[in-house]
Each structure stands twice: as C-alpha cells, then as structure tokens.
Amino acid sequence: MTKQNEAHIQPLLHRLDYLKEHFLSHYPKDPFAPIIIISISEQRLFLMQGNKLIGSFPISSAKAGTGNLSGSYQTPLGVHLIAEKIGDNAPLCSIFKGRINTGKTARILTEKDSRSTEDLITSRILWLSGLQAGINKGGSNDTYKRYIYIHGTQEEGRLGSPASHGCIRMANQAVIDLFEHVNVGTLVDIVRNLHER
DSSP states (O other): OOHHHHHHHHHHHHHHHHHHHHOTTTSOSSTTOEEEEEETTTTEEEEEETTEEEEEEEOBOBTTOBOOSTTSOOBOOEEEEEEEEEOTTOOTTEEEETTEEEEEEOOOOOSTTOOOSSOOEEEEEEEEEEOSBTTTBSGGGOTTTTTOEEEEOSOGGGTTSOOBSSSEEEOHHHHHHHHHHOOTTOEEEEESSTTOO
C-alpha cells in the first residue's frame, strides 16, 4: 500500500463507522462485503472490504460541482446504493445509449486536454439510488430519477479533475474491475471530503 493510501485509512474507517451508525439497515451483514466511498475533493473512489482498502481509483465528478437538484448537472452528495448493474460481459470501451449496448466501441482519449464531442457512457454502468429522503431520494432530488451512474468514460485523460455532467466517471478497465467486486445493494457514500461528518 502506498503512503498516500495509508493516509486515507483512518478517515475511511471513520466513514464506515458513520455508515454503520446511521444506515445500519443497509449496512452489509457480511463483514467482507464491499463499500464504495467517493471523495469529491480528492477526485477518488475508494473500495473498502471490511476494514481494508482494496482499491483506489481516480474519477471525474461533475464539472458544475456538487448538488442534488434535478437539472443541475451536479454530482449528488450523500449515501446511496447500487440499484442496478448494467453491461456484464460487454467488451472494453463499449458505448451505451439509454443503458443499451450499441455494439460500438469508443476511441479513448488519454491526453489531458483532449475533449470528446459527446458525453459517452462506456464499458459498465452502476446506477445509483439515494437513501436519504429529501436529500437524494424523492422529489426533484432523486438520484435514481436523475440517472446518476458510475460509468466508464471516453475522456480518460481528464480523470482526476471534475469533468462530467453529474455522474462519476472512471477509466474503462477500472470500472470493469469495480463492477466485478460490487453487487446490487452495495453502499456508495459520496462526500465532499473524507473528514465530513
């Protein structure tokens, strides 16, 4: 484990304690079940298994910042779960439209300043649903109805900086690896920073 990841362990464990205390009915009974924690300030997704950090990936959250309102193009904060997994066995860099595999593959842009003309959704989709009524569940704040996903992106060169239209973007191989580790019902905690209460 790198020194950077070691520095994250304590705040990640505090987030797990928070989830267990406040979302016990959704907290996994299996001590080795995965939990995802996303830090907007660090533009990173952390995959926890029990009390161990088993994955750390750069992401891109929304260019417009954080917010839960429909039509804001912002990334919603709060506690979510994975409601649907889409794209099992799809080839790397497959393009999805309306959550349907088009059978086409994206050309991945790895240069930092490379921009796509489309906001492509590639490789895998993890569709999120909020657990906090009035914050990310129900009404105009509903994450699921906003079609907020964790998904692969054509713009891999922009990972590590906010660039999406609201979703959480990942590198294509990384989102496939994540897809294999998580299940429908896996908790996803999206925070501004790991030290939030």
